[in-house]
Amino acid sequence: MxxxxxxxxxxxxxxxxxxxxAVAAQVGTFAALIAVFGVAGTIPVPGLLVPVTLQTLAVMxxxxxxxxxxxxAAVLTLLALAAxxxxxxxxxxxxxxxxxxxxxxxxxxxVVAAFVxxxxxxxxxxxxxxxxxxxxxxxCLVGGIGALYAVAIPILALVTGMDLAAAALANIVYLPGDxxxxxxxxxxxxxxxxxxxxxxxxxxx
Amino acid sequence: xxxxxxxxxxxxxGAKLAALAAGSLGLILVDSLPGVLAALGLVAAGYAxxxxxxxxxxxxxxxxxxxxAILFGAQIWMIGLEPxxxxxxxxxxxxxxxxxxxxxxxxxxxxxxxxRAAHPLRGVGVDPARMxxxxxxxxxxxxxxxxxxxxxxxxxRARGRRDVRAYAVPVVVGALRRAxxxxxxxxxxxxxx
Numbered sequence: 266m267x268x269x270x271x272x273x274x275x276x277x278x279x280x281x282x283x284x285x286x287a288v289a290a291q292v293g294t295f296a297a298l299i300a301v302f303g304v305a306g307t308i309p310v311p312g313l314l315v316p317v318t319l320q321t322l323a324v325m326x327x328x329x330x331x332x333x334x335x336x337x338a339a340v341l342t343l344l345a346l347a348a349x350x351x352x353x354x355x356x357x358x359x360x361x362x363x364x365x366x367x368x369x370x371x372x373x374x375x376v377v378a379a380f381v382x383x384x385x386x387x388x389x390x391x392x393x394x395x396x397x398x399x400x401x402x403x404x405c406l407v408g409g410i411g412a413l414y415a416v417a418i419p420i421l422a423l424v425t426g427m428d429l430a431a432a433a434l435a436n437i438v439y440l441p442g443d444x445x446x447x448x449x450x451x452x453x454x455x456x457x458x459x460x461x462x463x464x465x466x467x468x469x470x
Numbered sequence: 471x472x473x474x475x476x477x478x479x480x481x482x483x484g485a486k487l488a489a490l491a492a493g494s495l496g497l498i499l500v501d502s503l504p505g506v507l508a509a510l511g512l513v514a515a516g517y518a519x520x521x522x523x524x525x526x527x528x529x530x531x532x533x534x535x536x537x538x539a540i541l542f543g544a545q546i547w548m549i550g551l552e553p554x555x556x557x558x559x560x561x562x563x564x565x566x567x568x569x570x571x572x573x574x575x576x577x578x579x580x581x582x583x584x585x586r587a588a589h590p591l592r593g594v595g596v597d598p599a600r601m602x603x604x605x606x607x608x609x610x611x612x613x614x615x616x617x618x619x620x621x622x623x624x625x626x627r628a629r630g631r632r633d634v635r636a637y638a639v640p641v642v643v644g645a646l647r648r649a650x651x652x653x654x655x656x657x658x659x660x661x662x663x
Binding site for chain 2: 304
């Protein structure tokens with residue numbers, strides 16, 4: 266997978282992280298990554314309203330590894346692909362229907378979740394570009410669960426006609442799975458930063 | 471301008487998206503069983519006009535079928551039979567209507583509409599041309615990353631490991647490498663800078 270650098274461009278060793286082309290490449294590629302995670306890791310649990318998937322894990326990773334704005338942009342790009350009917354959501358879902366179904370709030374919540382995770386991870390990345398597990402875990406819990414639920418629960422209540430408390434209660438079944446995914450996201454983020462340190466210098470706001 | 475099997479197919483994508491938005495807002499105001507049934511009939515007429523087979527129509531609502539059944543069952547006890555039916559049918563109508571728009575509109579036309587809709591956002595720093603670039607990079611990235619994902623899964627299976635972290639780290643690193651390669655390729659062609 267190591268790319269051989271044959272480009273004659275002067276900046277061929279490492280693309281400057283803030284160049285628009287680099288940003289577009291990161292955002293587009295991570296949108297594709299979130300789609301691929303949805304196919305790779307669907308865990309259907311009978312009786313649950315929304316399938317348990319690795320897609321939310323990828324959403325947290327987008328925020329943690331790309332930063333708040335690029336992470337949220339990657340999620341928005343994925344949602345645009347879903348909106349035009351491409352089966353990029355877990356279980357091969359896509360089409361405009363997903364935006365009017367009771368789980369629509371989770372999709373919108375992803376945008377906020379990626380942004381909040383990115384914002385909180387930003388605060389824990391030192392100038393030296395080091396990343397520790399615990400601050401990233403806190404970021405993933407606050408953004409990937411707190412912010413996500415803050416958006417998803419009111420929309421679930423709105424679409425189904427449940428009151429907020431009932432919607433929050435219906436949501437509790439996802440908490441163990443989401444907490445596990447936050448731990449995994451933090452662990453993967455630290456692992457990726459170790460295997461590919463350039464990600465921390467390429468990270469943008 | 472585009473040829474299609476029905477008048478619904480030929481409608482511009484923007485008009486259909488606007489109708490869907492208006493329909494989903496309007497449906498919130500419908501809270502009687504006859505009203506919701508009328509809306510359901512209207513959408514069914516739309517499917518018939520677009521000559522969509524009942525099987526394909528069912529495929530559109532199947533993903534929410536279980537959810538609607540659970541919702542209906544739970545709501546009967548809380549708000550009564552008829553209101554519960556209204557709430558459940560409303561979800562079916564919405565999803566069916568959205569499915570009708572998706573089925574009668576090509577993805578390319580919807581993408582073009584999204585790009586056009588983004589033009590007024592220029593003022594807040596959204597560049598429609600760059601948005602189109604990002605969308606096409608994402609679409610082209612999916613098969614590439616799916617291939618990376620498959621290879622990592624195969625390697626894991628060969629070693630008898632089924633560990634999310636051991637799967638995710640190499641796939642994410644593969645994605646980052648691809649992003650860097652794409653960025654260099656774009657820079658070399660003078661795109662987006």
